[in-house]
Amino acid sequence: MTAALIEIDRLCVDFIANRRTVHAVRDVSLSVAARESYGLVGESGSGKSTILRAICGLAPVTSGTILIGGEALPVRRGRAFSARVQMVFQDPYASIHPRHTIDRTLSEPLAIHGLKGSDARVTQALADVGLPPSFRFRYPHQLSGGQRQRVAIARALMLEPEILLLDEPTSALDASVQAETLNLLSRLGEERGLTFLMVSHDLAVIDHMCDRVLLMQNGMAVEELTREALAEARMTTDYARTLFDASADRMLG
């Protein structure tokens, strides 16, 4: 058995708000093998996005450890980290610089890491996510939501990372555009051997994309299910059952 690529052990994240401590993540452990896709599901405030942010160093870790490829992460995440781990955010309207062209957005990671051949790489990156080369010198406002999310995915892949952290990558998109984006992620994951850690509130989306899923509530891990167990509704906790029953695709019976 190879060691897990992402190993999170008893992670706690606390925020101080109005002089009160908010326990956003409490004692959550999980491990994701290389090339696996792992889902985190829960309601708003369940701490699922905070886990992704903690991996990137964007949330204050109170205790617990996060190992990537068996190594602890430096406090300042640095270039070695960003070459390995990249994140795609929920809202493509907010996560791309509105005053930079797509070309500048995509070539910036290359410039920071001192990589050459930016011209060819940007063209290739656009082609990889199914955007025409003519989009290269456009601004984000000239693109639809689905096209912007493709740009965000292309940007995350510029440094050829192993791990992609996906924070609700399709919840701002229409159903048909969601399908296209999920298909794109599956294809890229397959081609490049990516490891996904994906957050969503939509159990059906997670089920489609992930091999295992962790259900979260109030910052705590409630239950971990494999894809088979989820499909056969073999959950043991009440909360998992509630979430499963409320899931929209159950509504059609």
Add this chain to the structure above:
Amino acid sequence: MTLLAVDDLHVTFDTEAGRVEAVRGVSFSLGRERLGIVGESGSGKTLTGRSILRLIRPPGHVRAKSITFDGTDLLRLSEREMRALRGQRIAMVMQDPKYSLNPVLRIGAQLTEGLRQRDRLSASDATTKAIAALEAVQIRDPARVMEAYPHELSGGMGQRVMIAMMLIPNPDLLIADEPTSALDVTVQAEVLTILDDLVRERGMGLIFISHDLRLVGRFCDRVLVMYKGRIVEELAAKDLMQARHPYTRGLLNCLPRIGGARGPLPGLDRTADWAQEGAL
């Protein structure tokens, strides 16, 4: 009995790039039932809802043969008469409580404002009525919520407050524009149940606008499917899975399902015959 009849509704916008037709000839009628309007972004579903309340502002332009509500043609009413109708007889619940409630006023002040201004109730009578309305949407601690500011409420609570606010004048028709899209699935189910009970008890008509075909299918009696400003299919919600139109079928098929196949999800073919200008 027909509560609302919309005949040949068009909404156009004059832009620098020319005239954009956002709604093109929509006709439907509604009794005291739950009607769903579904479509993707840009299909014209929200504009259809707003046109009924005459809330489209220039450069938008509304044109229709008639929009008849309870025997009167809304298009012939003066702005003053229209204002008397909005809220009182036709109410609208917007998508996101974060943007629709006044962030610097307490919930109590926002709920009682209409009662005091319009119905000339005393402060204590208005408060009693507002608390009753909060109880009707199953808010457990209405006294606390009355004192709270919008940012102190969760999304689900905020949306319930909005529904309570719209229900105070007891309207005949409620237009709900994506009332649950900003909410978690479990909260979504609660809010929909509340809405459903209120509509049944009070015998209101409901227009439920949503992008979520599955939700509309479960919650409404009848569904209109819109694409590019036109109604492409109208069907009873229980027959949704037997939809004929390729667009409706496409929308249903592109959704992932728990336990579904792992392969690529079928996309929507927007180049097919039905999607061409002439066919619509």
